[in-house]
Amino acid sequence: MKRLNSQLQQDGAPLELILLIRTLLAACKEISFRVSQGALAGVLGSTLSENVQGETQKKLDVISNQILKDTLRESGYVKAISSEEEEDVVPCSPDGNYLVSFDPLDGSSNTEINSLIGTIFSITHAPQWMEADDPSAFLQPGTQSVAAGYVLYGPSTMLAMTTGKGTHIYTLDKTHGGFLLTKPNIELPTQTSEFSINASNQRHWEDPMQRYVADLILGADGPREKDFNMRWVAAMVGDIHRVLCRGGIFMYPFDNRNPEKPGKLRLLYEANPMAFLVEQAGGLADTGEGRIMEVMPTEIHQRVPTIIGSKEEVETCLSYYK
Template sequence: MTRLNSQLQQDDVPLELVLLIQSLMVGCKEISFRVGQGALTGVLGSTSSENVQGETQKKLDVISNQILKDVLIESGHVKSISSEEEDDVVACNPEGKYLVSFDPLDGSSNTEINSLIGTIFSITHGTDGIQADDPSGFLQPGTQIAAAGYVLYGPSTMLVMSTGNGTHVYTLDKTQGDFLLTESNIQIPADTAEFSINMSNQRHWEPNIQAYVADLLVGKEGPRGKNFNMRWVAAMVGDVHRVLSRGGIFLYPFDNRDPSKPGKLRLLYEASPMAFLVEQAGGMASTGETRILDVMPTDIHQRVPTVLGSKNEVEACLAYTK
């Protein structure tokens, strides 16, 4: 099987970016080990602190964030870091070429039930003339992403990543410590009969999304003329991995509980990297109004509504919003 480094070389990825991805994967393998140890090492449960998002931090959130910070700073190729768990950007090497944004442990509440969790990341080029501690360097649309992906910590540890040459799937061979290519250039089926959304928020959605989901729920007797299944992991990495694996549509739409937060998912750490992967796999990703990768960030912790997955189904959903 092809090793990760060999595939990156085949895709003509610059050497410094290859070395950066290598460093990032060292951190993710360490997180995979810590997650796998679970209660044996006392890493489960919550801390007494909140992150900048106002969310109570899990112990593994803090541990994973520190692991990734350490390996990325040590790599020497990173100018600065932006993390969901950090209030501000973290300056690394002023001479580094790349900026890295990440959610160190997406779905961390699932650790308490031993369910799917993962690390989401995106890498962009640093901007000349902007200091390493200046967050404005990260205010780039997703079209500028050089590499994005996630590492899924499940029954096997999997890396799903794109450097702009298709979306590839790698599986961690724990006997050798290498990520090996197990699927190349995956493609999301254009049509689907599966949707993923947190139905407990239904009463807070805007009428157009309520109408769309209602039509899915009535199945073949309704205007869509077919039955749909609903699946929900409660971790974006798990739900998007299913979409990439067999098709589907994933939604985290705007709801009216807090108008100051136009969505739950963070643009830099979740929506944009996942949109990059989905588009590279032939799917579609939108805020409900515009292509996610075209959104110009205004803040490193900006949130956006998210609709992504099978192209024809995303278009069907968007027809309700027009």
Template sequence: MKRLNSQLQEDGCPLELILLIRTLLAGCKEISFRVSQGELAGVLGSTLSDNVQGERQKKLDVISNQILKDILSESGYVKALSSEEEDTVVGCNPDGKYLVSIDPLDGSSNIDINSLIGTIFSIQHAPQWMEPDDPQAFLQPGTQMVAAGYVLYGPSTVLVLTTGRGTHGYTLDKTHGGFLLTRPNIRVPEQTQEFAINASNQRHWEKPMQDYIADLLAGKDGPRGKDFNMRWIAAMVGDIHRILSRGGLFTYPFDYREPNKPGKLRLLYEANPMAFLMEQAGGEASTGTQRIMEILPTEIHQRVPVIMGSKEEVAMCLEYHNREAN
């Protein structure tokens, strides 16, 4: 079975990028161990503080962020780090060639119930004329990413990664500590009868999303003429992994509760890396009005609506949005 290094070399990755990815994954393996210990290690429960997003931090959020911050800062390959758990960017090595954006532990609400959680990351080239602590360096469209992926901490620890040459899945072999290629060239089925959405927010959605979901729920007796199943894991990393495994549509749409926050998910830490993985696997990723990877960020904690997954179903969802716009 092919090792991670071999696949990255085959994909033409420069040595420093390979070493950076290996460093980041060393931190993820440490997180995987802490997650597996659970209550035995005293890592469950919440802290008494909120992050920059105004969300109450879990102990594992803080631990995971610190593990990745320390290992990436010390690697020498990273000029600056941006994290969902940090107020601003973390300057690392002025001579580092790369910028790394991370969601250290996606799915925090699942921590205490022993359900799916994961780490999401993306890597970009660092503008060498900018200072390491300048947030402007991160305001690049997703098309500038050189790598993106996630590590899912489930019954097995799984890495899904792209460097722009397809999306590949790896499984952590805990007998020797390496990631082995188990799902080369993942392809998302173009059609699906599954969707993932937090239906409890239905009353806050815009009309196109209201109409689209209503037609899905109408099943074979409705305008779509077929039955759909809804799945919701409450962790983007888990829902996207399911879609990369068997197809589907994931959406966290705009809602009217906080108009100044056009979505719940963060562009740098969640939407962009998942869009890169999805597109490289033959899927699509949009806000409802534009391709996610073409958005020019305005700040590092920017939020966006998200619609991504099987190509034909994303196109159908966008058709509802286009009808409303016209």
């Protein structure tokens, strides 16, 4: 099987980006080990604090964030990082050429039930005329990403990643510690009969999403004239991984409870990297009002609605908004 380095070189990734990716993945391998120890290492459960998002932090949130932060700050390749667990950007090396945004442990509430969790990341060039502690350096649309992906901590540890030359899935071989290419050039089916959405929020959705999901649930008896299955992992990494592996549509739509937070998912380190992966696999990623990767960020923790997945199904969903 092809090693990660070989595929990155084949895809034309510059050497410094390859070295940065390897450094980031070294941190993810450490997180994978910590996750696998679970209750044996006393890392499960919540802390007594909240993060900048107002969410109660899990112990593994804090541990994962610290591992990534320490590793990237010491690498020399990174000018600054932004994290779901950090209120402000974290300056690293003034001469670093890259910015890294990440959700250190997506779906961390799943640690209590030993279910899927993962690390999501996005890499962009660092504007050299800006200081390392300037958050406006991160306010770039997803189209400026040079690499994005996630590491899924499941029965096996898997990496899904793109550098703009297709989406590839790798599996961590724990016998030698390297990621090996196991699914090259993922291609999403254009059609699907699976959807992912948190149905408990149904009463808060906008009318187009209400009507779309209602038609999915009507199945063969409704206007879609076929049955759909709903799947929900409660971790974006798990739901998007399923979409990449066999197609589907994942939605976290606009929620009218708080107009200042139009979506749950953060643009820089959740929606953009997943949109990049899915688009490189032939799918679509939209907010309901336009392409996710073309949204111009206004702040590092900005939220957006997300509709991501198989091309024809996303187009069908968006037709309800028209």
